[in-house]
Amino acid sequence: MVALALALGACSSPQTAKPTMVAPSPRDDAGGDPAQACGEVAELDLGGQGTVLVWNTETTLFLRLVAHAPWTLTESHAYAGLNAPAGWWSFPAKAVHDPYVGTFTYAFALADLGAGPGDTLQVAGHAFLLTPSYAFAEATAQGEVTVARCGQTPPPPGKDIVVFNDINPFDRTGMANPNNRLMAKNLVGYATSGPRGSGTKILFDRGRGSVCGGTGECGDGNLSMFRSVLQSEGFTIEELNSTQGSITPLPAEVKVIFLWNPRETFTPQEVNALKAFADEGGRVVFIGEWQGYYDAITLENDFLAKMGAVMTNTGQAVDCGYNTLPQASLRPHQITQGMTDITIACSSVLIPGPNDYPLYYDHTNTKVLSAVATIDTTPIPLNFVAPTRIVPQTLTLPALNPRSATGY
Missing domain, CATH: 2.60.40 (Immunoglobulin-like)
Incomplete structure (x- = not known):
């Protein structure tokens, strides 16, 4: 001893x-x-x-x-x-x-x-x-x-793709937060030099095998307040309900298109139609989710690559259950202008590329949950295949309900 x-x-x-x-x-x-x-x-x-x-x-x-x-x-x-x-x-x-x-x-x-x-x-x-x-x-x-470049300037609004890997900022619980309602207004109320800047119509695409139709997590009932906020800004909302290969040049009055959890790959012709839409100042909003809820993450990453965004959805779920992230998690941008917090639930993590601009991080301020990128409006070849990306990740999903966007 x-x-x-x-x-x-x-x-x-x-x-x-x-x-x-x-x-x-x-x-x-x-x-x-x-x-x-x-x-x-x-x-x-x-x-x-x-x-x-x-x-x-x-x-x-x-x-x-x-x-x-x-x-x-x-x-x-x-x-x-x-x-x-x-x-x-x-x-x-x-x-x-x-x-x-x-x-x-x-x-x-x-x-x-x-x-x-x-x-x-x-x-x-x-x-x-x-x-x-x-x-x-x-x-x-x-x-x-x-090594990341400092002093990154946010891309100008319009001609951009905005990615949320979480439905819940737009559902009834999320939209009960006035900051979420402000974000909704900012998403559609931007100014741009293109002709789409004066558009009065918003498209909801809840086709392509999305879980958002009917009474799902992003069905009409859960999106009722979100729809009301957009309509109060003077916009008409129309359903697109696309199927693979059906997206053609969008009507001139369309300013923003929301792609809700698509599960059918976008063809090169459809990608080029969306690029032409963006070239005129249109905004594409892609709503993904975490891997246990959304089984088309490979599709999402392929689509983002074809649109010229380098960001990737890892599928990793963080901040499950409704959480209100503080102002420190937000990054300055036209979309977050005036916001002091944001309510989310069980969001998937994004890895942004060097020219992708984060909009907000998780509660630890280390994981990107939403980001925006300027769209490369150059048409892709009709036989284009996006390069395969290997996303390093450690993915451990808890015992959650895979059909619930809140994770429970």
Whole structure:
């Protein structure tokens, strides 16, 4: 027992000792705020015991190791560079945590890494973890990130595609929030230089095998308040109910088209008709969902690619059950103008491309839930096949009701 006590004493350090770090410079926890990130905040799994958040500002790349309770960090290491590291023991940034901590952030100067916007960096985090009951674990998270460009200017309204992977902002519960009603007005009340800017008609397309017809989650009953808000802005709503191959050039008075959970692929001819619509200032709004509710995520990503948007729907569900996200989750745009929060439920996560502009994030302010992109109005060849995208994800769906957009 005496020998054990001496051994434990030799392994501990004074409670007042501060963590030491090597590279970019010895310092304490780097702090940083993911809400100030330029672009997306990447999330890497840390062996199931935690996560590593990665984001950049104009000058700095941040890696934040986060232990999931009851785990805590006893020692951590971080790496960022153009090449993959040999192993965690070679990571230049490290800290011993005494007392143990739940999170710790490392900062790397982009100039020191020789990296700028658009460059791909290899990143990794490693940790030794402990629980109050003395369970011990070691975990490493590794991946690659693209340095995001800062000061991104939102695309002008019109000639754009707006993506919501959640029906619920538009249902009766969502629309009970005056901020959701304001967003609905903004969606259709934009100004554009194209002739569609003076349009007075909105199309609802709830065909193509959508679950939105009849009394479904986005059936007439659940969308009644949303329809009333749009009509109060002077618009007439018409149902399109398209089938595969049926979309042709849209009438001149149409300003906005909503595509509700489509489950039949859009043909190149239909894509070109929507591109021509956008070229005149029209706005396309795509309503997707999470994987347990919406089984056509591959279709959605294929359609977005053909329209020129680089964003992808991962299918991962977050913030299930109705949640009102704070103003900090919103990003400035014509669609979010004047809003102070937004009500959602069980939204799927988007990975935006470098030219896609996020509209709002989840409650942690790290996952994009809605985004907008300028449409590439160049017609695609009639035999065009969008390249297959492999979306890295860790998808764990809870035991939810797959037919309910709220997740319950």
